[in-house]
Amino acid sequence: MKYIAVIGAGTMGNGIAHVFAQKGFKINLIDTQPAALDKAISTIQKNLDRQIAKGVISPADKTNTLSNITTFESIENGVANADLVIEAATENSNIKKSIFSAMDQFAKPSCILASNTSSIPIAQLAAATKRPGKVIGMHFMNPVPIMKLVEIINGKDTTLEVTEAIVSLTRHIDKIPCVVKDFPGFIANRILMPMINEAIYALYEGVSDAVTIDQIMKLGMAHPMGPLQLADYIGLDVCKNILDIMHEGFGNEKYAPCPLLVQMVNEGKLGNKSGEGFYKTTAVR
Ligand SMILES: NC(=O)c1ccc[n+]([C@@H]2O[C@H](COP(=O)([O-])OP(=O)(O)OC[C@H]3O[C@@H](n4cnc5c(N)ncnc54)[C@H](O)[C@@H]3O)[C@@H](O)[C@H]2O)c1
The missing domain is CATH 1.10.1040.50 (N-(1-d-carboxylethyl)-l-norvaline Dehydrogenase; domain 2)
Known part of the structure; x- marks a missing residue:
């Protein structure tokens, strides 16, 4: 995977974009609100500055990380080249279902569609697509750059290949995957x-x-x-x-x-x- 789209640039979306961009992935950060995109970039800048102050990264790492993030206001343009889309929009099933339907329409057939939902059953989101085997939960914890856990939720149709790809990607970004079944709230919440x-x-x-x-x-x-x-x-x-x-x-x-x-x-x-x-x-x- 090289190109990752993140939908929703709020509290979680900016953290998810930050972590993947810092690991060298090309990130398309998508939000319908331009102000949310501006705020997300300035939050990422501040958080990178904090990492520099702590000696965790260098100023060059900050420049590289920011250069890996491009912002978009439409899902259609933002997901077109993505290998993986991580949806981190408002926790509302109607909003998420319409986003999943758009992701399905505009992303490549091979693209995996993940949700950072805290509680909405993955089956509901998968049902809004024609690729339920490629839909999975990828539940990051707040603040994303710091918290190690990613709760990974298998929908009833998620294929083993997709689960394995997401588990391995989670390890690659130095986080710890815990795989659970699809029940409201999963385990954490x-x-x-x-x-x-x-x-x-x-x-x-x-x-x-x-x-x-x-x-x-x-x-x-x-x-x-x-x-x-x-x-x-x-x-x-x-x-x-x-x-x-x-x-x-x-x-x-x-x-x-x-x-x-x-x-x-x-x-x-x-x-x-x-x-x-x-x-x-x-x-x-
Ligand atoms: N806040 C947390 O601590 C936390 C922790 C883990 C998971 N989550 C989950 O992450 C998701 C996002 O939560 P958050 O706290 O970042 O919310 P938030 O309210 O901070 O941000 C949500 C963003 O989604 C955008 N959005 C809404 N509809 C959209 C659309 N159709 N297309 C593109 N963008 C859209 C909004 O403009 C907003 O910027 C939720 O599913 C939430 O349950 C939150």
Whole structure:
């Protein structure tokens, strides 16, 4: 694989583009919002500067990495030469299904179509294409340049050849693949999101304040970040969308998002990316 298209230039898309470009792949970064593309490039520049300051890469590596990324506003142009497309757009099944249908239409027949979805069944996305055997989940963790795990999700039709290609590519970019089956939320979010939702319920019911809830989980469970701080970091809209998908997918009330989370998302309090969530933050991507 040489050419990789990344669809969605938000929190995850810019990280995925960064990691592959740094490894020498040619990246087409696609977003319908020009402002998102500009922000993604400036975020990648800042993150590369941080790597230079830490002595992890040289200034020449930064130049090479940036020169490997080209931005596009249309899927049609952006996926044309791709060997692999990684979709990292908004966590909404209708949006993703229409993107998968467009990817299928405009990418080469040999191209593998991957999704960074946190929770949407791969089977649903595969059904929007005429190549279900070439559709797979490639779930990166945030922040992508730092986190080692990639949860790889086999759809019911994903071929062994495609799984092996994605496992080997994951190792090539120095990440660790963990292969799982296709259930809502897979493993990572099936376990993480109920914990975050429960922390929000504890706040909602006034059991304690956000700082204390997070402190208890950090000090008591050795978590590097408290669940509310982590929710701000992930994005409260993303957390709510994942819970909605598990709620609907399993038909189980235990996954229903806490009313406080729903209210905050409706008020535009999305966490770090909007500047306010459970904590007041500087808006960052
Ligand atoms: N935020 C996290 O911590 C995290 C972690 C792992 C996986 N994910 C998953 O990654 C995906 C992206 O999440 P994010 O947090 O980066 O979201 P985000 O809101 O930061 O970015 C999404 C981007 O997708 C773009 N987009 C929407 N529709 C599009 C279209 N039709 N074509 C092209 N671009 C389009 C938006 O303009 C936006 O820039 C989601 O599926 C999410 O569940 C998120």
